[in-house]
Amino acid sequence: MPKITVLPHAELCPQGAEIEASSGTSLCDALHQHDIEIDSACGGVCACTTCHIIVRQGFASLNDIDEDEEDMLDRAWGLEPHSRLSCQARLQASDVTVEIPRYSINLAKEAPH
Numbered sequence: 001m002p003k004i005t006v007l008p009h010a011e012l013c014p015q016g017a018e019i020e021a022s023s024g025t026s027l028c029d030a031l032h033q034h035d036i037e038i039d040s041a042c043g044g045v046c047a048c049t050t051c052h053i054i055v056r057q058g059f060a061s062l063n064d065i066d067e068d069e070e071d072m073l074d075r076a077w078g079l080e081p082h083s084r085l086s087c088q089a090r091l092q093a094s095d096v097t098v099e100i101p102r103y104s105i106n107l108a109k110e111a112p113h
Contacts, residue, residue, distance in 0.1 A: 001023075002021065002023060002061075003018055004019050004031075004095070004097075004098060005057075006018075006100065007099045009099075010102070012100055013100065019031075019033075021091055022091070023092055023093055025091050026086065026087050027053060027062075027090075028040050028085075028087040036100075038050075038053070038100055039051060046085060046087060047072070049072055049085065051085055051086040051087045052073070052078070052084075052101055053083070053084055053098045053099065053100055054099040055089070055097070057095070057097035058094050058096030059096075061091075061092045061094035061095075062084065062092060063088075063092065065088070
């Protein structure tokens with residue numbers, strides 16, 4: 001089972017984490033299953049950028065990025081060459097290391113209530 005190393009994130013995972021998930025699982029689902037509550041405002045259907053992550057190791061081992069994900073990633077805060085939407089990035093057989101960006105564009109979360 002591939003391992004996901006999550007680098008420390010001040011709010012969502014202060015100590016960082018190492019978790020395992022089955023091949024074919026989206027990184028977003030794997031994080032949620034291990035109580036790392038990354039935003040996913042659209043419910044994981046590639047309609048927002050709130051689940052944006054940066055893959056620090058193992059980028060090539062994930063499934064290929066499709067055109068819809070590329071188009072959506074263009075809107076992500078802090079976009080880097082190894083950025084992915086965690087709802088679309090699926091584990092294969094290799095381990096990955098990910099960083100959750102400090103900020104996301106989540107208007108529903110940030111709006112005053």
